[in-house]
Amino acid sequence: MTDPFQHRGGALHAEGVPVARIAASVGTPFYVYSTAALVEQYRGFAAAFAGVDARIHYAMKANSNIAVLKTLADLGAGADVVSEGELRLALAAGVPPQRIVFSGVGKTDAELAFALNTGIYQINVESEPELEALSRVASGLGKTAPITIRVNPDVDPETHAKISTGYSGTKFGVPWTDAPRLYKKAAGLAGIDVVGVDVHIGSQLTKLEPFETAFRRVAGLIGKLRTLGLNIRRADLGGGLGIVYDSTNGAPPDPASYAAMVKRIFAPLNVQVMFEPGRYLVGNAGLLVGSVIYVKEADGKTFYIIDAAMNDLIRPSLYDAYHAMEPVKQPAAGAGLKPVDVAGPVCETGDLLAADRPLPPMAAGDLLAIRSGGAYAAVMASTYNARPLVPEVLVNGEEFAVVRRRPTYEEMSRLEALPPWLEPASGGRAKALP
Numbered sequence: 001m002t003d004p005f006q007h008r009g010g011a012l013h014a015e016g017v018p019v020a021r022i023a024a025s026v027g028t029p030f031y032v033y034s035t036a037a038l039v040e041q042y043r044g045f046a047a048a049f050a051g052v053d054a055r056i057h058y059a060m061k062a063n064s065n066i067a068v069l070k071t072l073a074d075l076g077a078g079a080d081v082v083s084e085g086e087l088r089l090a091l092a093a094g095v096p097p098q099r100i101v102f103s104g105v106g107k108t109d110a111e112l113a114f115a116l117n118t119g120i121y122q123i124n125v126e127s128e129p130e131l132e133a134l135s136r137v138a139s140g141l142g143k144t145a146p147i148t149i150r151v152n153p154d155v156d157p158e159t160h161a162k163i164s165t166g167y168s169g170t171k172f173g174v175p176w177t178d179a180p181r182l183y184k185k186a187a188g189l190a191g192i193d194v195v196g197v198d199v200h201i202g203s204q205l206t207k208l209e210p211f212e213t214a215f216r217r218v219a220g221l222i223g224k225l226r227t228l229g230l231n232i233r234r235a236d237l238g239g240g241l242g243i244v245y246d247s248t249n250g251a252p253p254d255p256a257s258y259a260a261m262v263k264r265i266f267a268p269l270n271v272q273v274m275f276e277p278g279r280y281l282v283g284n285a286g287l288l289v290g291s292v293i294y295v296k297e298a299d300g301k302t303f304y305i306i307d308a309a310m311n312d313l314i315r316p317s318l319y320d321a322y323h324a325m326e327p328v329k330q331p332a333a334g335a336g337l338k339p340v341d342v343a344g345p346v347c348e349t350g351d352l353l354a355a356d357r358p359l360p361p362m363a364a365g366d367l368l369a370i371r372s373g374g375a376y377a378a379v380m381a382s383t384y385n386a387r388p389l390v391p392e393v394l395v396n397g398e399e400f401a402v403v404r405r406r407p408t409y410e411e412m413s414r415l416e417a418l419p420p421w422l423e424p425a426s427g428g429r430a431k432a433l434p
């Protein structure tokens, strides 16, 4: 990927916009996303499948900002959604229902009904009780649900345990050995149209082999289901392609070699192949930018205490994830690096964005750019410690726009109310927040 965040004249830019200018305009911390990077990643992935009956459904759980969604949808991307909320956002961003698939282990009756009423392209069923619920809901609405069953191919994706989904014993999908039985059952149920097989083995995969093992099992299953008389015409192969977080660590497979492997396996089957990339499309299209509040020396260690924290980027705490970092202002030549801990203000020892990270000298007020902030960053944010959600900014060439603003403190507390027994005599809130 062409790096959309490069130093020019000693200052980090997001495409044509100095990051410091965005900071001056919106305040820190903030996320910034590059349109050029989104376009390049989407087009690169799509080009790898040129001439193939392939569909790309962006897994919007990676970044569900409506401007990011619309940027991808305008290029032709569909959406993979995992909740009614995501489905509503996808529709609001203009993704047609015929380009939306619904995944997830715990879809409620209400969510299934909502999805069916939109005319959704496909529902990926993850269990027998879900299959029964969907049959009941669809029949009740007088509709037919186009479904796949997500199979668990029992493959170790060789990624972090918390983002591995395709080995036996996880909550995802149905064991692939049990799939034929469930498919036969599905074929006989009212309101169900079996259209394909679905698989998603995990996220941030850095090798092709686990994909290949899983896909061969799916291909074998499709053959078997066809001999049982099922009209299997789609293979939804999920997402999971990894990105570079640490450039010293080697690169994950590129879409071309991934596509070549997919074509080898699925071309003979004459199915529509479907993909649900999330991280690959958005991960390195974004930064999280914070400012140094204090440089703290303690016990012979140096801490950069910054205004961004684990509530803005939970990946280091949750997955021990590595995120590359650099000062927005290029350090003086020969400034040297020394190991520092980069921590946020949240009252948790785990609020550590980097440990012993070699970084140049920085001072209070300096801006720090944290890379790979486009995926599983803003979407996983919380307001822990009553910290406002961080604004999201989209850059396009020389332009930038705030695509989600920072809430006010008043907005943050608006949904809360005092129970009658705590209300002051005057009623209403005890005290408006300043």
Ligand SMILES: *Cc1c(COP(=O)(O)O)cnc(C)c1O
Residues within 6 Å of the ligand: 059, 061, 062, 080, 103, 104, 200, 202, 203, 204, 238, 239, 240, 241, 276, 277, 278, 279, 280
């Ligand atoms: C999370 C998820 C994806 C996207 O995974 P990435 O690693 O971000 O590509 C795709 N499909 C399903 C079912 C998922 O749960």
